[in-house]
Amino acid sequence: MSRVLVPVAVLENEAVPLGLMNLLGTMDVTVLGYHVLPEQTPPDQARHQYEDRANAALTDIAEEFRDAGGSADYRLVFTADRHQTVDRVADEVGARAYAISGATGAVNRLLVSLSGDVAADAIVAFVTELVGDRDIDVSLLRVGDDDGVTPLAEAAGRLEDAGITVTTTIAENRASIDALLDAVPDHDAIVMGEQAPSLQSFLFGEVTERVAAESVGPVLVVRRPRRERR
Numbered sequence: 625m626s627r628v629l630v631p632v633a634v635l636e637n638e639a640v641p642l643g644l645m646n647l648l649g650t651m652d653v654t655v656l657g658y659h660v661l662p663e664q665t666p667p668d669q670a671r672h673q674y675e676d677r678a679n680a681a682l683t684d685i686a687e688e689f690r691d692a693g694g695s696a697d698y699r700l701v702f703t704a705d706r707h708q709t710v711d712r713v714a715d716e717v718g719a720r721a722y723a724i725s726g727a728t729g730a731v732n733r734l735l736v737s738l739s740g741d742v743a744a745d746a747i748v749a750f751v752t753e754l755v756g757d758r759d760i761d762v763s764l765l766r767v768g769d770d771d772g773v774t775p776l777a778e779a780a781g782r783l784e785d786a787g788i789t790v791t792t793t794i795a796e797n798r799a800s801i802d803a804l805l806d807a808v809p810d811h812d813a814i815v816m817g818e819q820a821p822s823l824q825s826f827l828f829g830e831v832t833e834r835v836a837a838e839s840v841g842p843v844l845v846v847r848r849p850r851r852e853r854r
Contacts, residue, residue, distance in 0.1 A: 625695070626753055627652040628844065629719040631710050632685065634678045634700070635659045640685055643728035644842045645692040647813060650756045653689050654717045655698040657682040660706055670702040714847060720750055721815075724832065726842040728812050734760055735811035737804050738779060739767040742817025747846045748779045751815055752786045754844070761789045763811060767803045768796065804835060814843045 628648055632638045634657030657678050661670055682698040689696035699717070703709040714722055736751055738744050751762060762783055766776050780790045795803035808814065816832060832845045 625650065625652045626720040626750065627654060627718055629654050629656055629710065629714045629717065629722040630725070631656045631658055631706070631722065632682075632725070633658065633660075634681050635674055637681075638725070640688070640725055641728050641842065642688075642692065643731055643812070644723060644725060645689050645694060647728075647731045647754070647842070648689070648723070649693040650754055650758075651694065653694055653696040654713070654719065655682055655685050655689070655696055656710065656713050657685075657698060657700045658706060658709055659702050661702055661704050663704075667702045674702075675700065719847065720746070721844050721846045724843040724845065726813075728841045731760060731812040731841075733811045734762050735765065735804075735807055735814045736762055737765050737814070737816040738776065739765065739804070740817070743846065743848050744779060744817070746849065747815065747817050748782050750844075750846045752783060752788070754815070755783075755786075755788050757787065761791070763807065764790060764792045765804065765807055766792075766794050768794075801835065808835075808841070811841065813841045815846065816843065817846050818848045 628651045630640060630648070630653055632640060632655055640655070659670065659674065659678065661667065678700050682700060686696040686698050699713055701709050701713065710722060734751070734755070736747065738747060755762065764776055764779055776792045776794065780792050783790045793807070814835065816835065818832070832843060835843055
């Protein structure tokens with residue numbers, strides 16, 4: 625099974641919704657309990673002060689994942705940089721995706737964005753494994769024309785061959801994030817790809833973070849192959 629990293633602000637009592645736990649039941653999960661340290665705070669000092677409390681919370685979360693039918697372990701990290709830590713630990717555990725938690729009940733409709741410079745083949749393979757034989761409908765969205773590396777019809781065909789019900793939408797003359805956010809309310813969770821770094825992402829924040837901030841449900845971000853991230 626593929627592995628998904630689930631970051632949790634463990635000392636802020638952040639919870640993982642049961643709907644997300646159930647959705648990830650087809651995956652191996654590593655719960656990344658993290659705490660962002662104030663400046664000048666030595667990690668050893670924070671670990672001495674908070675480690676027992678944090679480990680107890682992470683043990684409970686991992687057990688909840690197992691009760692939901694999945695497989696989970698956990699890591700605890702005290703860090704000054706959340707984003708770098710997520711990326712580093714995802715590499716260490718071999719995670720194909722990471723989750724940005726959001727409130728959700730049962731996931732019956734999954735929105736999958738194939739817009740922009742993303743690893744479309746990796747996204748389709750991930751969604752196929754994520755859905756498995758469950759009754760979860762998938763909506764594929766591409767913004768712009770359909771001349772990507774993996775055209776929408778090809779992606780839909782691969783999912784349909786796996787027994788998944790699929791609809792496709794091409795949104796023209798729209799900004800990617802606007803089209804994606806317009807589609808969010810009709811779905812329970814979102815899958816999207818890790819974007820290649822760009823000037824726009826530096827100016828306006830990562831698209832994935834913006835989508836997560838403006839949507840209610842969880843967002844699963846499929847990572848680019850390592851060779852494309854260097």
